Structures are given as structure tokens and as C-alpha cells.
Amino acid sequence: xxxxxxxIVDDLQDAQNDTGFxxxxxxxxxxxxxxxxxxxxxxPSRRRAILSWVAGIVLLLxxxxxxLAASLLTGFGWPxxxxxxxxxxxxxxxxxxxxxxxxAVPQTSIDKAMSKIPPTFASAKVxxxxxxxxxxxxxxxxxxxxxxxxxxxxxTLQREGVGWKVLGIENDWTSxxxxx
Numbered sequence: 001x002x003x004x005x006x007x008i009v010d011d012l013q014d015a016q017n018d019t020g021f022x023x024x025x026x027x028x029x030x031x032x033x034x035x036x037x038x039x040x041x042x043x044p045s046r047r048r049a050i051l052s053w054v055a056g057i058v059l060l061l062x063x064x065x066x067x068l069a070a071s072l073l074t075g076f077g078w079p080x081x082x083x084x085x086x087x088x089x090x091x092x093x094x095x096x097x098x099x100x101x102x103x104a105v106p107q108t109s110i111d112k113a114m115s116k117i118p119p120t121f122a123s124a125k126v127x128x129x130x131x132x133x134x135x136x137x138x139x140x141x142x143x144x145x146x147x148x149x150x151x152x153x154x155x156t157l158q159r160e161g162v163g164w165k166v167l168g169i170e171n172d173w174t175s176x177x178x179x180x
Contacts, residue, residue: 075131077163082126084164085139085155089124092117103158103165113169117153121145127152135159140172 075081088101092114102110121143128140139155152172157164 073134075129075134075137077159079163081129081131081137081139081157081164084157084166085126085129085141086124088155088166089117089121089141089143092119093121093124095119101166103160103167105167116169116171117143118145118151121151136167137164 079087084101088098091098091101098114099107099110123144125142125144126139127142129137130140131137135158137157139157141153141155143151143153145151152174154170154172155166156168156170158167159165
């Protein structure tokens with residue numbers, strides 16, 4: 001028998017088997033479908049697919065949590081420590097209110113700390129920011145005054161929410177001795 005003849009015989013046998021479809025009632029079709037679904041649910045490939053999907057979600061959540069933890073530990077925040085220090089000094093130089101840059105402290109404490117900085121300085125530069133912990137940082141600031149030597153300050157910052165706020169300002173006397 002040729003290959004074409006064998007294909008015809010197979011097609012005839014399939015057609016005879018297909019006639020059983022017309023003899024099946026609704027209850028039998030539901031039973032067959034339910035058995036087929038149970039077999040699919042029990043198949044190892046389906047369990048592996050579900051397991052790999054769950055593992056992917058867990059891995060994604062772990063990566064997001066790791067990225068958030070790393071950004072917290074490295075001091076990332078918005079506004080950044082430098083932005084907060086620059087904003088504070090620029091607002092003070094312009095004569096604007098600076099209490100929005102500070103953590104919740106009394107206005108008298110803010111006025112006392114800000115009085116350490118001359119109100120008529122030419123420029124300010126953040127020279128270094130050092131994270132002392134994930135929730136605290138220290139920014140070294142140099143203020144240039146019109147007539148005289150530059151003045152150095154240490155601005156202590158504290159994390160508030162996702163950003164940073166000023167906790168205090170101190171003179172940096174190490175700049176006069178030459179020791180860091």
C-alpha cells in the first residue's frame with residue numbers, strides 16, 4: 001500500500017471514530033470534560049507552571065524590598081541632604097521663612113541656630129555629606145562672606161518621611177585647626 005493509500009485508510013478510521021460524537025449526550029460531555037480538567041490539574045507541568053509563577057512574584061517582591069532597603073541605608077531621599085542644606089541657606093539669604101526646612105522644633109530654637117550664620121553672605125557650598133546612619137546625616141557647608149574668610153558649618157540632618165530635614169547647625173571649628 002502506498003503512503004497516500006495509508007492516509008486514506010487512516011482518515012476513514014478517524015471518520016468512523018468521530019461518529020461517536022453524535023451519540024454522546026450532555027451529561028456524558030460534562031463528565032468527560034470534568035475528568036479531563038482533573039487530569040490537567042493533577043499534571044506536573046501545571047503544578048510547575050503555578051510554582052514558577054509564584055516563585056517569580058516572590059523574587060520580584062524580594063528585589064523591590066532589597067532596592068528600598070538599599071536606598072534607605074545609603075541615605076537616598078527626596079529632597080536630598082544637599083538639596084535641604086542649599087534650600088535652607090538660600091531661603092535664609094533671601095529673607096524667606098526657613099521653618100519648613102527644619103524638623104518640628106520651636107521657632108526660638110530655629111532663630112537661635114540660624115543666627116550663627118551671617119544673613120548677608122555671598123554664597124554657600126555644601127562640601128561634604130556624611131551619612132551617620134540611615135536616619136541621620138551631617139553636611140559640611142562653607143559660607144563665603146563678602147569681606148572676610150569663609151565660614152564652615154556642620155548642618156545636622158534627620159530623615160523625615162522620604163526626605164531630609166535640618167536638626168541643627170553648629171560652627172565647624174575643625175576647619176580652623178586643619179584637622180578633619
